[in-house]
Amino acid sequence: MPGQQPVGSEELRERIRKARRVFVLTGAGVSAESGVPTFRGGGRTAVWKGLPFEVISSAGMVERDLPAVWEWFDYRRGVLEKCRPNPAHTALTAWQERFESLTLVTQNIDGLHAAAGSRGVLELHGNIWRARCTRCGARADVRELNDRERPPGCHECGDPMRPDVVLFGEMLPADVYREAAAAASVCDLCFVVGTSAVVYPAAELPVIASRRAYVVEINPEPTPLSELCHEVIHGRAGEVIPAL
Ligand code: APR
Numbered sequence: 001m002p003g004q005q006p007v008g009s010e011e012l013r014e015r016i017r018k019a020r021r022v023f024v025l026t027g028a029g030v031s032a033e034s035g036v037p038t039f040r041g042g043g044r045t046a047v048w049k050g051l052p053f054e055v056i057s058s059a060g061m062v063e064r065d066l067p068a069v070w071e072w073f074d075y076r077r078g079v080l081e082k083c084r085p086n087p088a089h090t091a092l093t094a095w096q097e098r099f100e101s102l103t104l105v106t107q108n109i110d111g112l113h114a115a116a117g118s119r120g121v122l123e124l125h126g127n128i129w130r131a132r133c134t135r136c137g138a139r140a141d142v143r144e145l146n147d148r149e150r151p152p153g154c155h156e157c158g159d160p161m162r163p164d165v166v167l168f169g170e171m172l173p174a175d176v177y178r179e180a181a182a183a184a185s186v187c188d189l190c191f192v193v194g195t196s197a198v199v200y201p202a203a204e205l206p207v208i209a210s211r212r213a214y215v216v217e218i219n220p221e222p223t224p225l226s227e228l229c230h231e232v233i234h235g236r237a238g239e240v241i242p243a244l
Pocket of ligand 1: 029039107194195198235236
């Protein structure tokens with residue numbers, strides 16, 4: 001729009017024009033404008049019934065009190081049901097056609113990238129709409145399970161199912177992380193959007209990319225990653241990404 005300040009530097013616009021392999025890592029901030037609460041940012045962390053989310057969202061809690069874990073994730077699904085992809089999600093979907101190769105990696109379990117039409121999203125921390133059997137590993141869409149049964153029983157072996165998300169104290173799915181790290185190591189442009197960059201190994205991916213790529217952070221607030229980035233754009237994802 002005439003008179004509107006272009007977003008980012010001329011160097012970034014030049015690199016976007018030339019880029020072939022683009023890598024994008026997103027966090028809770030990319031869904032903030034869809035109404036999804038972030039975990040940190042603004043100096044606070046989420047709490048559920050007096051329990052810090054690191055506790056209610058932990059492997060230990062699945063052992064100790066699986067019904068409570070389901071209650072917490074049912075509550076979050078209740079919040080997410082009302083949330084729709086925002087212009088950041090939609091713009092990233094369009095990037096799939098714009099670049100020769102786009103790898104979209106997210107820490108979010110909300111499924112909003114896929115809901116916006118993004119294909120092959122690498123979900124590092126799983127997906128809140130999926131459940132997994134605690135014994136045989138069978139997966140199911142939570143919306144197809146009997147929601148009065150908590151925990152729901154596995155349709156394969158009958159054992160209790162748990163949310164198919166990576167909880168605190170658990171490893172990321174190795175194959176998903178390996179694929180993300182491989183893409184980060186060969187990209188020529190890397191965007192880090194809406195993450196506080198304090199949770200590993202996800203926060204390692206931009207470091208891998210920085211060995212050869214131009215790394216850009218998009219976040220209203222500085223993070224521990226900011227100094228490593230070639231460029232930092234202090235703004236909201238829903239405004240910055242569509243403008244790029
Ligand atoms: N646009 C861009 N960034 C934003 C916006 C916005 N509109 N609003 C907030 N942010 C930024 C905040 O400044 C903060 O740096 O998003 C970041 C959100 O940080 P966290 O809440 O820590 O979320 P994230 O980095 O994704 O957390 C990583 O931790 O809790 C675990 O498994 C969970 O995947 C999550 C992981």
